Amino acid sequence: MDTFKTLVVILMSSVLVNNYVLARFLGICPFLGVSKKLNQAVGMGIAVIFVMLMATAVTWPIQIFVLNKLGLEYTQTIVFILVIAALVQFTEIVLKKFIPSLHKSLGVYLPLITTNCAVLGVTINNMIDGYNFTQSMVSSLGCGLGFLLAMVLFSGVRSVIDERLVPGPFKGLPVTLIAASFVSLAFFGFAGIVDNLFA
Amino acid sequence: MNKESNMSVLLKGLLKENPVFVLILGTCPTLATTTTVIGALGMGLAATAVLICSNAVVSMCRKFIPDTVRIPCYIVIIAGFVTIVEMFMHAFLPEMYELLGVYLALITVNCIILGRAEMYAGKQPVGKSILDGIGMGLGFTIALLAMATIREVFGAGTFAGIPVPFIETHTIDILIKAPGGLMVYGMLIAAVNFITKGKAIKKKDFSCAGCPSAGNCHGGCASAEKEAE
Numbered sequence: 001m002d003t004f005k006t007l008v009v010i011l012m013s014s015v016l017v018n019n020y021v022l023a024r025f026l027g028i029c030p031f032l033g034v035s036k037k038l039n040q041a042v043g044m045g046i047a048v049i050f051v052m053l054m055a056t057a058v059t060w061p062i063q064i065f066v067l068n069k070l071g072l073e074y075t076q077t078i079v080f081i082l083v084i085a086a087l088v089q090f091t092e093i094v095l096k097k098f099i100p101s102l103h104k105s106l107g108v109y110l111p112l113i114t115t116n117c118a119v120l121g122v123t124i125n126n127m128i129d130g131y132n133f134t135q136s137m138v139s140s141l142g143c144g145l146g147f148l149l150a151m152v153l154f155s156g157v158r159s160v161i162d163e164r165l166v167p168g169p170f171k172g173l174p175v176t177l178i179a180a181s182f183v184s185l186a187f188f189g190f191a192g193i194v195d196n197l198f199a
Numbered sequence: 200m201n202k203e204s205n206m207s208v209l210l211k212g213l214l215k216e217n218p219v220f221v222l223i224l225g226t227c228p229t230l231a232t233t234t235t236v237i238g239a240l241g242m243g244l245a246a247t248a249v250l251i252c253s254n255a256v257v258s259m260c261r262k263f264i265p266d267t268v269r270i271p272c273y274i275v276i277i278a279g280f281v282t283i284v285e286m287f288m289h290a291f292l293p294e295m296y297e298l299l300g301v302y303l304a305l306i307t308v309n310c311i312i313l314g315r316a317e318m319y320a321g322k323q324p325v326g327k328s329i330l331d332g333i334g335m336g337l338g339f340t341i342a343l344l345a346m347a348t349i350r351e352v353f354g355a356g357t358f359a360g361i362p363v364p365f366i367e368t369h370t371i372d373i374l375i376k377a378p379g380g381l382m383v384y385g386m387l388i389a390a391v392n393f394i395t396k397g398k399a400i401k402k403k404d405f406s407c408a409g410c411p412s413a414g415n416c417h418g419g420c421a422s423a424e425k426e427a428e
Contacts, residue, residue, distance in 0.1 A: 077285070082278075
């Protein structure tokens with residue numbers, strides 16, 4: 001039961017409290033770039049969840065069974081980014097060949113994710129936090145879900161701002177960032193949720 | 200593009216093409232590491248070191264890296280230098296290493312570095328690429344320092360850890376939290392827009408140039424537009 005509790009806490013904290021986009025500022029670029037339309041935001045979000053889970057499933061064993069065993073921990077950054085890049089390419093090729101319908105909807109977003117700092121960030125953070133395999137997978141799922149949630153919420157906000165008149169210098173990015181800051185403020189409300197989850 | 204003088208290559212990164220406020224690259228570290236002036240300085244200089252080295256090597260190798268696999272090559276070069284910087288910092292500045300934490304490793308996917316490799320160093324001679332790296336790196340550092348100064352002075356009442364009289368007792372706590380970062384960044388971009396009268400901002404739509412994958416989607420809008428001009 002305790003294991004289950006830990007997993008729920010990890011999931012909730014990565015989705016709501018330590019939301020990767022709004023609290024830790026990872027993956028801001030796609031968050032600002034692809035949140036203009038709801039369907040794009042959802043597509044990107046799902047693709048990110050998918051890649052995060054795959055990346056964690058591959059990098060965790062590599063770190064524990066290869067790098068740590070051989071004393072090559074310092075090559076972590078290089079190895080992880082290469083693994084992620086190769087994985088994304090591989091996924092794209094496999095999807096194109098075997099599940100063309102899924103490739104059609106996710107395909108455009110996949111290459112965009114290779115250098116998304118959220119993916120590299122989550123794999124490295126899992127190692128820093130010393131999670132075991134299940135915990136790492138849950139934490140990645142949580143981060144992905146948190147990213148999706150932030151994207152979907154923000155695409156709604158964006159659709160409203162884009163129709164409004166704003167003062168010249170604030171047009172475009174500045175007003176978007178300020179709106180994002182309010183969305184981020186809203187997430188502060190979740191701060192206590194993890195501590196009181198099983199109280 | 201070859202006609203520009205060395206001086207202008209160096210200086211354009213500071214204001215005219217400031218990577219943070221005009222090109223809108225490297226947003227993640229900009230927001231995450233600017234809660235303290237010291238952190239911002241460390242991040243800026245670490246990224247500058249990586250940028251100069253990677254620009255130099257990418258430019259040296261530009262003749263024999265095949266076009267189709269250039270992005271993975273650039274990533275490996277960058278990740279290598281990030282690891283070197285990381286190890287140096289771990290050895291000589293352990294406190295800074297702790298402070299920056301995961302964001303140090305994430306310099307690898309900092310869009311400024313990949314963006315400059317793709318937009319500039321991959322096409323220009325070594326000397327100019329190094330100058331571009333210095334200029335862009337300093338522009339990044341200055342932008343981070345500006346953000347961090349506003350956030351630390353008004354949010355925590357200190358400057359680089361030294362208390363500022365009066366403000367110290369009247370802090371706006373939210374500025375050093377996540378929402379404050381986004382807000383200060385938005386305000387500063389608006390201020391730069393106001394000063395440049397929107398001339399600088401017209402060049403790019405942040406949907407593409409602003410993403411770390413600008414290199415990945417084969418050149419990105421920013422470089423395409425610059426080429427067209």
